Amino acid sequence: MADKTPAQRVALARHAGRPGTADYIAALFTDFFECRGDRQCREDASILGGVALYHGRPVTVVGHRKGRDLSENLKCNFGMPGPEGYRKAQRLFRQAEKFGRPVITFVDTPGAYPGLEAEARGQGEAIASCLSLLSTLEVPVLCVITGEGGSGGALALAVANRVLMLENAVYSVLSPEGFASILWKDAGRSGEAAEVMKLTAADLLSLGVIHEILPEPEGGAHLDPAAAFATVDRALSRHLRQVEREGHFAARRYETFRRIGS
Template sequence: MNESLLPAQRLAIARNPQRPGITDYIDMLFTDFVELRGDRLCGEDPAILGGVALFHGAPVTVIGTRKGKTLEENVRFHFGMPSPEGYRKALRLMRQAEKFRRPVLTFIDTSGAYPGMEAEERGQGEAIARNLFEMSRLTVPVIAVVTGEGNSGGALALAVANRVLMLENAVYAVLSPEGFATILWKDAARCEEACEIMKMTAQDLMGLGVIDEIVLEPEGGAHLAPAIAIRQVDQALHRQLAELSKKSGTALAAERYEKFRKIGAGKENT
């Protein structure tokens, strides 16, 4: 593990547009993937990709935020910022997974939920809150992987999991460093300083008990050797899922609830 990088350097790596995204993980980790679209209420949000697949021969539900790698894809996928329809689609797939007893695997790479007025008008806050509530009660194994940037409730809406994994150079925080600096100092240019204060790296969050495992990356970042990085994720997911699959549904739900209740307890002066 490269511990010499500064938080701002890890943020830059996490935001690299060529970093493996949800489509890369689906292509290399799963077989027989069938995409399921629409929230059955309003419409389809391409910023969230989800469906059913086989993982090491067993059925799972896969859900992830999708940014794209080119400007054209960024625009089409709303730069990975989901709207209410995306979160409701994710919830529909998770409820389906619960019904058919499929584990849920989520992949998170988003700067946050889409903040536009039209998203608020269609119930963005309620959609995120509903996901948090419903995910906390699922009785199937849930594993979340922060693969790049995980900011705000837009990321947490897919991360109420029994196990939360982070890639070595991923970041996970209450909001972007630019937003933090703007709110605290009225100066977005102090982004690097904010990165230091926010404790947003995998290494920081492992120490705080917010995440459960750091998945190592190739030297320089996952974008330089995607196949190696994705193989590391595969091994971590397979190991964690095997452990969780031994537990009863009641135990999984109770463990997940207690896990998130304990986050931050006794850390006020950290």
């Protein structure tokens, strides 16, 4: 699929039928026990997380959730978490470290919710605390970018020892529409923006932002989810073994992010 333009990959990353976090959890993990609530304010359905077994071993799994239809989209705020979602993620990360469980995250969000009420309840602090906590966890952290990876809302779950990215996923500081609106005052130039933003998996691998590109079925992961699940499963198993052999999880995570752009 090397012939796909960045704009086409953005469209595929946003495809309504593309497998999401709930689908990967159902396909790759067993005995999933969902944990809800941030113990401060409320439950945020746009972050799905809990404890599960991965090939028979306990892990903590957390990811963005957009929903499948309009009803679920509204319930999950179209995959845009508020501070409660990020505080729930922090609760799960701390629990994982306490019990020595690897953390596996799935990223698929246009970005954190930018509404006034989210800011009033501490959106910026919640995201920053996620970044800080993930940076220091002394357990393995693996991240898979499955669809959109937008801004700090995505990075909050992506400070990992290994960042893997599906072939047609995108990962950037903001959306192409937002980029075009800011730079050219014209959101209609989003296709042009996608060309210059370096948001594709190939771009990000060359820049050292991600560790591996995971190939998708021809036409996109939504056309053959089972094949996409198998690819992700093999990559996660392999990288988890490698990370555990290396040890010094927080120190190596720090080194990984310090090397970006060097």
